[in-house]
Amino acid sequence: MIDAGAAARLDATRSAASAVFAAAGYAPIETPIFAAAETFLERLGERFRRQTCFFEDGTGHEMCLRPEITIPVCRQALDAGYTGAEPLRLRYEGPVFRLADEGIGALIQSAQAGAELLGAPERAAADAEVIHLAWQALEACGIKGARISLGDARAFNDLIAGLDLNERQRARLKVLFEAHGSALADHLPPESTEGPVKALDLDLARAEVASELDAEGLTLTGGRTIDDIARRLADRAARAQARAIPAEARTALAGFFALQAPMENAAAVLDAFFARSGVASTTPARFAALTLELEQRGVPLGAIAFDTGIHAPLDYYTGLEFRIEAGGALLAGGGRYDALLGELSATPGLAIPAVGCALFLDDVAARR
Secondary structure, three states: OOOHHHHHHHHHHHHHHHHHHHHOOOEEOOOOOEEEHHHHHOOEOHHHHHOOOEEEOOOOOEEEEOOOOHHHHHHHHHHOOOOOOOOEEEEEEEEEEEEHHHHOOOEEEEEEEEEEEEOOOOHHHHHHHHHHHHHHHHHHOOOOOOEEEEEEHHHHHHHHHHOOOOHHHHHHHHHHHHHHHHHHHHOOOOEOOOOOOHHHOHHHHHHHHHHHHHHHOOOOOOOOOHHHHHHHHHHHHHHHHHOOEOHHHHHHHHHHOOOEEEHHHHHHHHHHHHHHHOOOOOHHHHHHHHHHHHHHHOOOHHHEEEEOOOOOOEOOOOOEEEEEEEOOEEEEEEEEOOOHHHHHHOOOOOOOOEEEEEEEHHHHHOOO
């Protein structure tokens, strides 16, 4: 039986959100419901990939039903010739499709409405504009008592870049962060108990291989060389070393994921943390600027908190991330993705600042 009341609430919610976006100067855009799988595969986090419905079309090409709409919006803007020379404000609404239970459950369709601000050079102002826009849209939908939580993917990257880690350790931590988000605190690599593995030095590895062969009276067969064996030993040692991190780095990471603060204090708390860790970061200054911008727009700072627990399962976020909740439900979210347009255009070095938000209309409508 059709639930006419639920359908009416969803339609009213969609209209209210779209009206707020339109009044702010965001132009409508329509994107396809399905797209080439490669458009999404390299830009969705592992959890998101498991929830995406992939299929093969009649010509053998791998396709997928869109699990989110930011990537299709950016793809369409680039196809229309957008270069980032000036700000572009776009709004959308429509269905997204995801597989439940980490990809082994039923296909679920839900409704979203969102806004994307591309090419705005003043990042703090753009971030505040989008957060304010999502806040206004929820208010227009009748949502009261909402709370905003802010995280920052760049803060994590600043931290691991400044800690005493090698590149393999940093790469592994990034993978774990994308897989677990703030729960990485429960999945941190163990503390290393040994010094650097000698086989990481190829010259030492070569010498050791040659010494072992000579001591055993062995000769190489099958076309293998001492260099081949040395490289394999070095790579194996490097991978083993990446699975453990120094105690100081582990302590700093655990401390990072324990950070929470009201928005008024976020910049000071972050500044103190990075100073204690001996790591340079622009995050405190960025949060100080964002606090001022939000205050000027009238977003109540008392409803906002910084929380390192905020990290969406998407590979394309490069800075600010946020979520808005009310009554225990996640109603909106978004963040900054400065590298995405450059990646989609396959243009090395192209950097177009971008930030966006999405309202999860089914959950919003259920609370009208």
